[in-house]
Amino acid sequence: MRKIALTFIVFSVAMLILISVSFNIKTVEATDSVNYRIEHVDHTIEVMRNGYILINDTIRIVGNASAGTVLDSFHIGFPYKYGAHVLHCVAYNGSDIIGDVKFNVPLDNRMGFYAIEIDFLQPLDVSNGAENVFSVGFILSNNLLNASSSTQYVLDFPAYPSLAKPASSCNVTMFFPDSLANITITKDDGAVNRSTYEIAPLPEFTATSAAADFALTSDKLRVFSVNELTREVTVNEAGEMSGADSYYITSKEPQTIAAIEIILPANASVISAHDQFGRKFAQAPTFVGNGGVNLYRIAFPLSLESYKSTRFTVKYSLPSWYISALDGSNGFNVTLPLFLQMDYYIESASVKVTLPEGTRLLNLEGVIATNAYSLTRNIFQESITINRQGVSCLENLYPAQNILQIAYEYNPLWMSFRPTLWVLTLSVIGCAIAAVWKRPRAPLTAAVPAIAVKLRSEDIKAFLDSYEDKRKTILEMDNLEALVKKGKIPRRRYKVRRKTLEIHLDTLTRSSAEIKEKMRAAGGKFADLMRQLEVAETEINEVEANIKSIEARHSRGELSLEAYRKLLADYQHRKEAANTTISGILLRLREELR
Structure with missing residues (x-):
């Protein structure tokens, strides 16, 4: 009887609990x-x-x-x-x-x-x-x-x-x-x-x-993609900040683009624009912002051609109020907005902050909030890099992820590190020179002057014409390969046309190689440009060989479709970068003819 009563009590209590909970649960x-x-x-x-x-x-x-x-x-x-x-x-x-x-x-x-x-x-x-x-x-x-x-x-x-x-x-x-x-x-x-x-x-x-x-009513709207934005902010020993925003953009409209508008950090000053070779733009960036937006118009020296890509860098100084001192120590705090007020879309963005030599980081909480960062430690210096994908004006909704705060400790004695190092280095060099000077001297031999090869403007023009013809021939061969793969031209016609193009390409290669040797012999900037050209050509040849290799592996089933696409995109990006370098070299040679 007691067991039955106990069971009834437990059952009643359970039912009361369930009924009370059900009244408090929202539908x-x-x-x-x-x-x-x-x-x-x-x-x-x-x-x-x-x-x-x-x-x-x-x-x-x-x-x-x-x-x-x-x-x-x-x-x-x-x-x-x-x-x-x-x-x-x-x-x-x-x-x-x-x-x-x-x-x-x-x-x-x-x-x-x-x-x-x-x-x-x-x-x-x-x-x-x-x-x-x-x-x-x-x-x-x-x-x-x-x-x-x-x-x-x-x-x-x-x-x-x-x-x-x-x-x-x-x-x-x-x-x-x-x-x-x-x-x-x-x-x-x-x-x-x-x-x-x-x-x-x-x-x-x-x-x-x-x-x-x-x-x-104006050209403020231009259709282009910001493929990459790399922002590098440097803090020096005196607490001064400078920045450099490097852009990689691609035109997506049928007209040339003479200028675009970009947004810089608030209160940026001493602003200048430079091309990918470091040359300063003739026209300084113009402030066109309003309503608290630090908007600048960047005018290109040469208009960006339709559906082509370019790289440029905007350098500037930042005010010292981005840095605040911590009480009672040699500590400092950097507060830096990242991607606020962006009025354009950025596919891939990164911010790199480099601290003075001898810095010791105290707090990384502001960095960790961004969920994607890397810390680089050199012998004397540290830097933090933050990476983002798909940056736009919607970033304003994430204030915690768009305010970078870095606390660090810096001893002012490090300001004398570089001067002291230079003094020691110069002292060692001076001692070495003195030791060599006091050494018994060997009899002087007559120096034979080197014969400098004079480079004519006709040689540069001939090289440019030959190289441009060579690039057009290679492009025509690529188009021919695409047509035959799609079955749009007969195989016989393809073989005849390809043989003709190969003979023409061989002739152009020999003629440009002869002038290239003259430029090397001329020395100076011409020899340096030829070295850069060879590096870019080697990169293109290596990339094309790799593309053929992954195509063969993919056709044999050794490479998945996802891996194939990823590798192909990487190789195409490398090839495009090499072609951009070659275009820049040819542009510098054309400037020599002016």
């Missing part, structure tokens, strides 16, 4: 259930300075569910054709990230859509009458923007967001780097001649594309 509903309505959507499209697209959707929802009901996820998307152009996405409210984003998910199992799912970090209250406002930012590639001139463009973009529920209203606004001269937006539900339009209501599962044909 969590699926995204597409009928527990809220979408009151309004602000759909903004901003064209960034290098042609990438920022789409920002601000959504206001009103709950109509029972008390305690929350929403844990939300879906939003575009017509499916835009999915291949989505580079980055963030869900936020103000300056706070509100959820994790899952890419390429179904939109209520409907076909023809590319959607993302937001898993809210803090589920939204959708009780009856409760309002919630949040934003979703997308970065889309600049392949959607086509330039017909330096100021006339056509943009393909999603006219409205695609939602699983209807919205009571939707306002659409477009923003551009400069004032509009004219605009025509063509879409399925009618054309407009202004940068704003609206729809009410916005049906669920809307899949409407639009094309904006517009012209700007």
Whole structure:
């Protein structure tokens, strides 16, 4: 009897606990259930300075569910054709990230859509009458923007967001780097001649594309990719800071690009631009910023050709207030913003901070917050490098990852290290010279003057003509190989044409080799240029051999498709860099003819 009573008591207590817990648990509903309505959507499209697209959707929802009901996820998307152009996405409210984003998910199992799912970090209250406002930012590639001139463009973009529920209203606004001269937006539900339009209501599962044909009043918008940005910041012994931003960009429009606009750290001064060989640009960078953005216009000495790449470096000084002293010690703290206020998209970016010789790091917490860094220690010096992929204006939403703080200790006695080392070195050299001077001297022998080879401008011109013809012949042979692989020309015709090109290439190689020897004999800068040219040519030959090797291994099944693509991209990047070096050498030789 006692066992039965004890069992009944335990069972009753368990049931009471379960019932009390069930009253305190909030109901969590699926995204597409009928527990809220979408009151309004602000759909903004901003064209960034290098042609990438920022789409920002601000959504206001009103709950109509029972008390305690929350929403844990939300879906939003575009017509499916835009999915291949989505580079980055963030869900936020103000300056706070509100959820994790899952890419390429179904939109209520409907076909023809590319959607993302937001898993809210803090589920939204959708009780009856409760309002919630949040934003979703997308970065889309600049392949959607086509330039017909330096100021006339056509943009393909999603006219409205695609939602699983209807919205009571939707306002659409477009923003551009400069004032509009004219605009025509063509879409399925009618054309407009202004940068704003609206729809009410916005049906669920809307899949409407639009094309904006517009012209700007200036050339502030240029279509190009920032493949790499390497920022090097150096702190010297006196606490002075200097920086150098090295850009590798590729044009993606049919016109030449004479100038672009870039953003530098706040309060940068003494600014100069240089090409990849270190030569200073004739025209100094011009400040064109406003509203606290440190924006500068960089004018190239030679316009960047259509669909070609170039490298350049912008050097500057930074104010001392980026460095603060720590109380009661020889400690200092460097506070450096990384990628704030970026109005263009950067595929790969890195920041390297080099500290003075003799520095001892005290704190790396600010560096660890970025999640991707490396620390390099030399004998006397340390440097920190931070790497990022896909940098854009959305980085402003991650302030903890965009403020670099480095605490270090530096003894001022290290300031005398280099001068002392130089004095010791000069003393040793002086003693060695004195010892040699006092040594008995051998009889002087008559020196035979070296015969200098005089280089004529006709030789340089002949070399340039021959080398350019050689590069065109190699390009024609590559195109011929591509045509025969695709079966667009007969094999017999291919063999005859290739034999002709090989004979012509052999003749050009011999003629350019003779002039190359003259340039080596001339010495000085010409000999140095020829050495650089040989290194670049050797690099290209090695890369082409490696490409043939991986193609053979891939065809035999020894190399996976992913590994093959990765190696091929690396080799093509090396080949492009070598070709850029050769183009620079030829450009310097042309300058000698002026």
